[in-house]
Amino acid sequence: MQPRSHFEALDAADPLAGLRQQFSLPPGVIYLDGNSLGVLPTRTAARIAGVVSHEWGEGLIRSWNSAGWIDLAARIGDKIATLIGAGPGEVVAADSTSVNLFKVLAAALRIARENDAQRTEIVSELGNFPTDLYIAQGLADLTGGAVTLKMVEREDILKTLSPRTAVLMLTHVNYKTGAMWDMPAVTQAAHDAGALMLWDLAHSAGAVPVDLRAAGADFAVGCGYKYLNGGPGAPAFVWAHAQHVERFWQPLSGWLGHAAPFAFTPDYQPATGIARYVCGTPPVLSMAALECGVDTVLAAEPLGGLAALRAKSMTLTDAFVAQVEARCAGMGLTLASPRDATLRGSQICFAHANAYEVMQALIARGVIGDFRAPDILRFGFTPLYTQHADVFDAVEHLHAVLSTGEWRDARYAKRNAVT
Ligand SMILES: Cc1ncc(COP(=O)(O)O)c(C=O)c1O
CATH class of the missing domain: 3.40.640.10 (Type I PLP-dependent aspartate aminotransferase-like (Major domain))
Known part of the structure; x- marks a missing residue:
């Protein structure tokens, strides 16, 4: 188990850290669901506005060619x-x-x-x-x-x-x-x-x-x-x-x-x-x-591209597994992803008997992952914007949800259409 300062030091030394500036992350959210829906890039809103007002609004049908x-x-x-x-x-x-x-x-x-x-x-x-x-x-x-x-x-x-x-x-x-x-x-x-x-x-x-x-x-x-x-x-x-x-x-x-x-x-x-x-x-x-x-x-190309993103992803996911297993030991979580980072993609899954409720409680705290039936808590790590400190903070929330039984609140049992 590592203190937050360990993760903060990793962020301070991370050559990819600046890539996070490309995204509009809502404050207070730890987003671990980029494997379901990536975060909004800051440039997208302006581009869409330009396509709507200039290319469509002014260019009209001409934009098929001119734009x-x-x-x-x-x-x-x-x-x-x-x-x-x-x-x-x-x-x-x-x-x-x-x-x-x-x-x-x-x-x-x-x-x-x-x-x-x-x-x-x-x-x-x-x-x-x-x-x-x-x-x-x-x-x-x-x-x-x-x-x-x-x-x-x-x-x-x-x-x-x-x-x-x-x-x-x-x-x-x-x-x-x-x-x-x-x-x-x-x-x-x-x-x-x-x-x-x-x-x-x-x-x-x-x-x-x-x-x-x-x-x-x-x-x-x-x-x-x-x-x-x-x-x-x-x-x-x-x-x-x-x-x-x-x-x-x-x-x-x-x-x-x-x-x-x-x-x-x-x-x-x-x-x-x-x-x-x-x-x-x-x-x-x-x-x-x-x-x-x-x-x-x-945009990651000049910084080493996918090889560099992959290296950071492996660090993040390894750290998450280690931190969860140390901090939440004995709390009903079982690793459902390959332990060897070279054998998995950029996500970590843990099985838990009440995975749905646990995930809803996490989301209520601003830690967004998702649930896959019947019992999987799924956490995606996107090295373009996921920070090392997010690993520490997410695990602290997971520990709080499990150790206090917060997930047992009836509102977390209500099943949404999209899980
Ligand atoms: C492996 C895989 N294929 C396909 C899809 C989705 O396909 P579509 O975009 O057509 O809904 C998903 C969605 O999560 C997926 O995980």
């Missing part, structure tokens, strides 16, 4: 590409993660089928984020049973791969435990089994270094509103390996993914490359906010 609205998907995609080991022109910002999963799963299944007709199975982890599994189920249903989804326990994933596997679909960092797959090794195992590899980077992009090209992955999707700080419901992103670039199919063949949208021809002709993964008109206000969010992560 570059039509280029937003590719421009933001190129910025995100630098964070995930993809090349320029390989990523677009578009739609939601769920919708992008549908597109790339459909594409992967088609490529696999063309290569080998017996490869009709999607393999995934039972503990994957539900939307990944639901989208795969919906797609399987659409094929009338020709495609199936096989969901297995995490430890059984690799031995489940077979000559029937078309695509292995995994989330790089698990939403509930923070456990992180070894991307190059798992991708290699999928390829050795003749399957394609699809990664969901929702909890990775902007949080941990990712090198999709080096890993040889085939497809990836990810989220704009978590560690990319793009705002509630921000557009997501999608990547396909350049080797598939002329083969991947876009099942949601909307007009803005057409080779020549303003030719208005009746037949669909996909645009070259990743541009075909745009479907319809992008939400310009949300795109502008996403770009501001991505820029907050890119």
Whole structure:
């Protein structure tokens, strides 16, 4: 257990500490939920105001050209590409993660089928984020049973791969435990089994270094509103390996993914490359906010970029585990994340029998994390704005909530729609 002065000294010596100035953090809040919704960047409000009053208000329809609205998907995609080991022109910002999963799963299944007709199975982890599994189920249903989804326990994933596997679909960092797959090794195992590899980077992009090209992955999707700080419901992103670039199919063949949208021809002709993964008109206000969010992560580049952010994240999460286990020993908490920082993303989860109530009591005190059923207290650490002193202060609040039984107050048992 360390005194607050220990954490204050770490903050004083932290070369990334200044990056926090990029954010509008409400006073009195210790925010440990950037893995659900990133904090508002200070630049976003002015940018949105400018887009509304100048680009929309004055530029009107002209702004599609003059303000570059039509280029937003590719421009933001190129910025995100630098964070995930993809090349320029390989990523677009578009739609939601769920919708992008549908597109790339459909594409992967088609490529696999063309290569080998017996490869009709999607393999995934039972503990994957539900939307990944639901989208795969919906797609399987659409094929009338020709495609199936096989969901297995995490430890059984690799031995489940077979000559029937078309695509292995995994989330790089698990939403509930923070456990992180070894991307190059798992991708290699999928390829050795003749399957394609699809990664969901929702909890990775902007949080941990990712090198999709080096890993040889085939497809990836990810989220704009978590560690990319793009705002509630921000557009997501999608990547396909350049080797598939002329083969991947876009099942949601909307007009803005057409080779020549303003030719208005009746037949669909996909645009070259990743541009075909745009479907319809992008939400310009949300795109502008996403770009501001991505820029907050890119601002770490001169300070060592994701490698430096990752090092700070590992220090923060290690310190949190050590402090909780020392200060709150015997209070019913069990670590639910890998103890080894290299095996987890940027979050720490503890199981507790009354996790929901405990989290509500913490939130009432201004320590914001979240709850994942049935018993997980989830704390996200975003080194762009999380301070070392936040670790100490959050644990002091957790200790107070548990040691006094504060969480037993009836108001903390009321279940909200979003937990
Ligand atoms: C792994 C993963 N995929 C996808 C999503 C969400 O997808 P969408 O933005 O389409 O709601 C989440 C949300 O937390 C997630 O954790």
